[in-house]
Amino acid sequence: MKLPHPIPYQGSKRNLASQILRYFPANCDRLIEPFAGSAAITVAAAHYFKANRFLINDINTPLTRLWENIINAPASVVKHYHDIWHGQIGKEEPYYYEIRNRFNDTQNPEYLLFLLAKCVKAAVRYNAQGQFNQSPDKRRLGKNPKTMREDILRVSQLLTGRTQVMSTDYQAVLALAAADDLVYMDPPYQGTGKNGGFNYAGNIEFDNFVVSLFDLNNRDIPYILSYDGRTGEKTYGSALPDELNLVKIEINAGRSSQATLLSRDEITFEAVFLSPALVAKIDLGAINTALVGQTELFIE
Template sequence: MKLWVEILERPNQLTNEYESLWIDQHPDKKEYFFRIRNEFNRSHKPCHLLYLLARIVKGSVRYSSEGLFNQSPDNRRSGMRPMAMRENIMRVSRLLAQKTTISTGDFRKVANRAKPRDLVYMDPPYQGTSFTRDHRYLTGISYDDFVDALIEMNEKRISFIISYDGITGNKAHGKYLPKSLSLKHLYIHAGRSSQSTLLGGNDKTIESLYLSSALVDRISREQRAFVSTTGEKQLELAFA
């Protein structure tokens, strides 16, 4: 979250620091990566995290059982060039600064503040990468606890979207969310699996997207209202 604070409040300083790190990594960018990784695990400086995210294999964050960042670098690349990184971060900052509140804690506390006209997007730790030897998250959330939270949100008629486990090739990752939640289940083609590519395969990744019944109903009502309004305007033009 400290990185997001820097992006929103001090984007120029952050991108200047990133540029210095990017330049200093040459000529031995592998050794430099491990040095910055060690420093980040001690200090947790946002600019160090940004540099690590730009350099790691497959863009996939991993942590040790002790909570230390331990992903390796992609030594074929130097990471996003400073000019491109600056442009991307400045765009995000202009879009979100002054109208975004950043918080850390149990997602249920945020969800409980939602009103029926709000839209909650959730991208929880996937089952396939939680509670395994491959630590991609500092902590996970149990399937049953997550389902219980969704039941509460449904009872309050909260509109929400969930990105969740899907399919890679013929392999399904984790359990589907129960039908009793009355969610609209969509599949999103996410392209070729990076893990499969590294192993010489060609499997495609398909991720799950779930829409709450409250959101589906809202979309349906707004579509009908739009069609009705458009039809009325067409009649006005016809009789004008």
């Protein structure tokens, strides 16, 4: 069955989820996503029975309110999306800006869902005043309400009754992690936050984040970190300290949309880092033998 994907989000790890899930320990009580976004790894983990419980957090409060509604009140989200989506017919561009203004005035999460489904590249953009300012994709109407309905209902079925949703600083969420949890982190600043040249709700400081990783190591918390990557000769992300003793895995993500557009053969490799506590729980050699041709393994 195809994974449901109700919230379109630039940088989502949905297409890499099956490879990332291979590094989950056999007995994971709770999966924690401090930078959830579209929560693609949570949805995939629920779909494939990789964890018993889930904690979704994002500093973007309207986004987490949307997650709360999708999980606990899916029929309401389905109806609002249906009505908003059909309201655009025949006046698509001015209607988009009308909905964008309504969202900035009210922070209504149902407006945000339509904006994400309709905006350019499903890319979240905020101005210095904290207002959503991404433009519409004029070539499409956004995900059809029927498809959206199916995805919302399926995700609600997967997550209801076993998912906690929060909107707070990531450090407060990491403080809740225990040794039988697994933390999956996809921080916004690596290629999509302050280094990306635009504002996103929740840019974080590199040094503070590294301190948080050391703290997780000291507490023997297993974690997976999606952090840097490379395309052709271009690399992304500042180097992490060797003292963290992380195992780096490069996942072949294929040709980027930009490379395809420019008729280039450049392959994008997305990197994930495995914590010492996680490596101690899994058979890394067996996993990477099964992934020959898909990943490259480095020890750092």
